Amino acid sequence: MSEMEAGPGFGEDGLTIAGRTLPSRLILGTGGFARLETLAEAIEVTGTGMVTVALRRIEVGARGSLVEVLDRAGVAVLPNTAGCYTARDAVRTAQLAREAFATDWVKLEVIGDEQTLLPDAVELLAAAEELVEDGFVVLPYTTDDPNLARRLEDAGCAAVMPLGSPIGSGMGILNPYNIALIRERTELPVILDAGIGTTSDAALAMELGCDGVLVASAISRAHDPVAMARAIRAGVEGGRLAFGAGRIPRRHYARASTTHEGMPDLSS
Amino acid sequence: MIRVNGDPSDVAAGTTIVDLLAQLDAPDRGVAVALDGEVVPRGQWASTAIEDDVDVEVVMAVQGG
Numbered sequence: 385m386s387e388m389e390a391g392p393g394f395g396e397d398g399l400t401i402a403g404r405t406l407p408s409r410l411i412l413g414t415g416g417f418a419r420l421e422t423l424a425e426a427i428e429v430t431g432t433g434m435v436t437v438a439l440r441r442i443e444v445g446a447r448g449s450l451v452e453v454l455d456r457a458g459v460a461v462l463p464n465t466a467g468c469y470t471a472r473d474a475v476r477t478a479q480l481a482r483e484a485f486a487t488d489w490v491k492l493e494v495i496g497d498e499q500t501l502l503p504d505a506v507e508l509l510a511a512a513e514e515l516v517e518d519g520f521v522v523l524p525y526t527t528d529d530p531n532l533a534r535r536l537e538d539a540g541c542a543a544v545m546p547l548g549s550p551i552g553s554g555m556g557i558l559n560p561y562n563i564a565l566i567r568e569r570t571e572l573p574v575i576l577d578a579g580i581g582t583t584s585d586a587a588l589a590m591e592l593g594c595d596g597v598l599v600a601s602a603i604s605r606a607h608d609p610v611a612m613a614r615a616i617r618a619g620v621e622g623g624r625l626a627f628g629a630g631r632i633p634r635r636h637y638a639r640a641s642t643t644h645e646g647m648p649d650l651s652s
Numbered sequence: 653m654i655r656v657n658g659d660p661s662d663v664a665a666g667t668t669i670v671d672l673l674a675q676l677d678a679p680d681r682g683v684a685v686a687l688d689g690e691v692v693p694r695g696q697w698a699s700t701a702i703e704d705d706v707d708v709e710v711v712m713a714v715q716g717g
Binding site (some may be wrong): 413414415416423436437438439440441442443444450464466476479481482483484485486505513537551552578598600603 | 655658677678683684691693695714715716
């Protein structure tokens with residue numbers, strides 16, 4: 385791979401959020417892996433430095449094997465507040481996560497309904513403000529609304545995580561224009577979160593200027609999760625390189641790549 | 653009656669959080685506790701006794717996106 389001439393932040397650099405630099409621009413969601421061994425392999429293959437986890441009621445006799453797997457992999461843990469419908473519940477869940485994982489980082493999710501799992505903007509912003517006040521490093525899962533992203537930035541969030549399409553839907557990036565606008569209009573790292581179905585979706589996110597992507601289901605529920613982990617890593621890296629390289633503008637008509645000058649006259 | 657994760661329990665009033673976690677055979681890490689919705693910092697688990705008629709939530713790390 386040749387070195388590109390590009391500004392800082394391009395190329396094979398890490399992803400920096402709140403002063404912490406991760407070795408990969410791919411954050412892996414741990415949800416959906418049928419076996420912990422597969423999760424461990426996927427972590428290794430992606431080269432990710434951070435994975436998400438959730439909290440649920442303990443089952444008696446349950447072992448802490450997930451935490452041990454993540455420990456062995458040497459990855460940072462990003463707890464989520466999945467399943468919360470109110471700011472109050474999300475804040476409590478983040479506080480539980482702080483005690484459980486000894487981290488003040490949180491992927492803030494406040495959803496509005498069970499069917500789409502789309503964020504509830506009002507509750508999300510309220511929770512973000514409260515958690516920032518409480519000293520958390522807040523990474524909110526948000527809609528693809530550039531104005532909401534700005535509001536979350538103003539609230540003191542450490543990154544914004546707009547969705548491409550609903551969680552687990554695999555529909556990719558439904559509104560690339562909005563994702564590009566979010567990148568344009570906030571100073572924060574933009575991590576595309578949710579909706580990625582395959583490699584090209586991850587590449588598109590990076591080509592749009594996203595600083596990273598979070599992928600769970602597309603890898604964990606693929607027919608061969610480890611092979612898909614490898615593919616999506618390649619997509620993230622390729623997309624980032626392409627963004628740094630600067631794509632050609634789209635044109636309505638063709639533009640010859642071969643000069644017309646010196647064409648022989650073969651008509652007579 | 654102390655309720656644990658929504659269910660009635662035979663946990664005695666005055667039991668500390670550390671003792672409760674031992675009774676539940678909870679893993680050492682990736683666990684957190686709330687009493688009546690208020691999260692109890694890990695450093696207070698040994699000294700916090702659970703009073704009667706309290707709703708206890710004990711959570712642990714699970715896979716999630």
